[in-house]
Amino acid sequence: MTRLPFMTQPFPTVADYRAAVTQVRDAAAAYYAGPDLAMDDAVYDALMQRVAATEDAHPDWKVEDSPTEVVAAGGGVVGDVVHSEPMLSLDNVFNEDTLRKWALRLEKLIGRPVAGFTVEPKIDGLAIAARYEDGRLVQVATRGDGRAGEDVTGQARRAAGLPERLAEPLTIEVRGEVFMTDADFDVANGMRTATGEPPFAHPRSAAAGTLLAQDRTYDAPLSFVAYGARGLGDGPHSAAMAELARLGVSSTAGMPVSTSIDDLLAAVEALNTGRGTLGYGIDGAVIKADQPADRELAGSSSRAPRWGIAYKFPADTRTTRLKAIEVQVGRTGVITPVAVLEPVQISGVIVTSATLHNFDDLVRRNVRPGDTVFVRRAGDVIPEITGAKLDERPADSVPFEPPVRCPRCDGEIDRTQKRWRCTRGRACGAREALSYYAARDSMDIEGLGGKLIDMVTAAGLVTDPADLYDLKVETLAAFDRMGEVSATKLVTAIQSSKTQPMSRVLTGLGVRMTGRSMSRRLATHFGTMEALLAASVADLQEVEGVGPERAVTIAAELVELQPVIARLTARGVNMTEPTYRPRPPAASPAADASDPDAADATPAALLPLQKEDGTPMTVVVTGSVPGLTRNEGNEAVERLGGRSSGSVSKKTDLVVVGEGAGSKAAKAEELGVRIMPAEEFAELLRTTTMA
Ligand SMILES: NC(=O)c1ccc[n+]([C@@H]2O[C@H](COP(=O)([O-])OP(=O)(O)OC[C@H]3O[C@@H](n4cnc5c(N)ncnc54)[C@H](O)[C@@H]3O)[C@@H](O)[C@H]2O)c1
Ligand SMILES: [Zn+2]
Known part of the structure; x- marks a missing residue:
């Protein structure tokens, strides 16, 4: 897990420091x-x-009971249940570095590994x-200020994983976390809005609100996982957790126990990688010495134990402004609200849009355009909006009006399911999808225009591009004003589109967040549809211009498109990219000598627009190239091994200048960039593709 190293700067003045302390205390009190x-x-x-960095730099500034030194930053609500031992x-x-330092310090402190x-x-x-007496749950308390907490026995009794009775009549104390799963969060907010109360903004606040609720107007589900126990003997922590599981208490039993720091780091990383798939939120990993003897030697400060540490993951939830809600109609007619966000960085990634799942959810989460919203992004999952900050809602805000009719075809909407659908299903998007597929920049199927598409879709002959290849001359000839000749011509045009390069298939399929040039880049990078479909989100990010957000969308789109791609493949549509050259393996002399396949991987001869080292030249085409559209011009650049770009700069290697060229040609001259007349370029293309 690599993160930018950053230094935390102390506050410049004591007044700034004090103001921050107040801010922390207020935030903790609310939290x-x-x-x-x-x-x-x-x-x-x-x-x-x-605040901590300032206290390190200026110990004399430190306030009494600094939030850095007390449990819950001093914000815990003190109750009347005194803990058997402080809850810290x-x-x-x-990051990894500070975790290693912490482990070293701990070993120094206890004087042994x-x-x-x-x-x-x-x-x-x-x-x-939670206290159990003779196997019965008798009392549950919050952490409070660490010394005494509030009695929440009634509410906590309902938490799954915290049983009313243990499997044996033991008298023990169990410590752990009460939380809400993502699925239960939806249930909880459904109940809240049904009773006219404002929904919770995200699962952690839902758990807090539910556990601490004074009046019980609703019964939202809670969950529990134990990570501590007293009264189970003095074996290792891992054994105590296993024992709790045996007694029927949900616990961290089965967690890895590592003896080397590297194993420990691998376990932390595994938790971070898997965090998006757990079904509940985690904000880090907790590392603890397993043996009681080690813990005893290390001891605790007033705030925290020295034998344990939290490795915090980058926050997966941030707030930002919801600029607008757009309605998207998917390929199968599913209608979904999509959030357009003020860009916000979440765990290192800029997020600009998020899913709102469905229209019910929009109501349940009480989210409106203009709101400050909580956005959660967990790993490689499309970011979602969990809720809004209602106290920051603009006075003039109005609820979003869901569409009454399908925004694409104006058809009826089927609202019987959670996910609304256009009643025309796949046929709703068929017209648009087919014209896109047949367009000149995509599969370039001549004669397949809007009218014909209307006819074949209305007749139920075609709902997706693959159906086109099943069209028969006889069927088409029977259409009004069609005739044998034009039907034959059309079928031939359709059939010959099968040899188009994969990049055009991709363009034709209309993968969201990709256009023509991105489709070409993807096709050139992966070479075959098979390789592209097998690519992980990380693999996709190796393609120039594909960031994490786009990679996630492309991956999701490809999954959705897999059936139609399979049907196209079955009909013989080409799924490879001709300009693809397998990249030479990383220079490793040992591998070269022993790898029998190495010979196959030697780089092919250079293409005209490749540099000596095989990397593509950056080429700008300006003005018209004889016989080519602008898109075909760019496509040709890539077929010749170059990379097409839209603007001329010092990094441009070549500018192709055709009729009607304007300022770009002038700029190229000014910068001394190599210029090639369009005719020469067309000739180069002709000779290269013939070879
Ligand atoms: N947004 C806010 O305004 C605001 C205010 C206060 C606190 N916070 C959040 O809370 C954090 C600090 O809160 P804290 O002091 O309650 O927690 P902490 O970071 O000091 O960690 C201790 C807590 O971690 C929890 N925990 C979860 N899994 C555990 C495990 N396996 N073993 C032991 N403990 C486990 C327990 O609740 C325990 O009390 C902050 O880092 C911040 O993220 C946010
Ligand atoms: Zn529709």
Whole structure:
């Protein structure tokens, strides 16, 4: 997990520092009191780090009971249940380097290697302590200020994983996290809105609001996972967790125990990678010394144990402004609201749009254009909006009006399912999809215009591009004003489109967030449709211009398109890209000598627009090239091994100048970039593709 190293700067003045302390305290007070949030977790964490850095730099500025030194930054709500032993916070690390340092410091502190570390998920919920007497659940309390918490027995009894009775009549204390799964979050908000209450903004606040609710107007589901126990003997932590599981309590049992830091880091990384698929939110990993003897030697400060640490993952939830809600009609007629966002960075990725799932959800989550919304992005999953900050809603905001008719074909909408659909299903998008497929820049099927597409779709003959290849001359000839001759011509045009390069197939399929040049780049990079379909989100990002957001969308689109691609392939449509050259393997003399396939991988002869090292020249085509459209001109550049670009700069290697060229040609001359007349370019294309 690589992250930009950054230094936390101390505050310049004592007044700034004090103001930050107040801000932290206020935020913590709101956070621990219930579902409301003053700021993003990431902002809170950064502020806390700055407060700590300032205290390091100016110990004399430090305020009494600094939030860096007390549990819950001093914001925990004190109750009347006194804990058997303080419930502490955890110190944080944010990267590999500081985790290694922490482990070294711990070993120095105890004077010997740590016997083993457990790695547990840090579930994003609320800490509780649950007492069992003779196997019966008798009391549950929140962490509070660490010394005493509030009694939440009634609400906590409903948490899945925290049973009313243990499998054996033991008297023990169980500590762990109460949280809400993503699925239960939807249920909870459904109940909230049904009773006229504002929905929760995200699962953590839903868990807090539910557990701390004074009046129980609804019964939202909660879950529990234990990560601590008292009264089960003095074996290792991992054994205690296994014992809890045996007693019927959901726990972190089965978590990896590592003896080397490298294994430990691998376990942390595995948790981070899998975090999007858990079905509930985690905000980090918790690493603990497994053996009680090690823990005892290390001890604790007033705020946190020294034998454990939280490795915080980059925040997966941020707030931003919802600029607009757009309605998208998918290929199968599914109608979904899509959020257009003020760009926001979430765990290193700029997010500009998010899914809102469906129209019910929009109501349930009470989200309106103009709202400040919580956006969650977990790993390679399309970002979603979990809720809005209702206290920041503009006074003039109005609810979003869902469409009454299909925004694409004006047809009826089927609202019987959660996911609304155009009643015309695939046929709704067929016309658009087919004209796009047949267009000159895509498969270039001459004679397949709007009228014909209307006829074949209305007759139910064609719903997706693959159906085109099944069209028979006799069938078409029977259409009004068609005739044998034009029907034959059309069928021939359709059939001969099968040899078009894969990049045009991709363009024709209309993969969201890709256009013609991106389709070409994808096709040239992967070479075959098979390789493209097998590409992971990470593989896709190797293609120039494909960032994480686009990669996720392309991957999702390809999954959706797989059936039609399979049908096209079955009909003999070409799924390879002619300009594709397998990239030579990384220079490794040993591999060259022993690898029998190495000979196959030697780079092919250079194409006219490739540089000596095989990389593409950057080429700008301006003005018209005889016989080619602008798109075909760009396509030709790539077929000749170059990379087409729209603007002339010092990095441009070649400018093709045709009739009607304007300022770009002038700029090329000014910069001394090589110029090629369009006729010469056309000739080059002719000779190269003939060879
Ligand atoms: N947005 C805000 O305004 C705001 C305000 C206060 C706190 N916060 C968030 O809360 C964090 C600090 O809160 P904290 O002091 O309650 O927590 P912490 O970071 O000090 O960690 C301790 C807590 O982690 C939880 N936990 C989850 N899994 C665990 C496991 N396997 N083992 C042990 N503990 C586990 C427990 O609830 C425990 O109390 C901040 O980093 C911030 O993200 C946000
Ligand atoms: Zn429609």
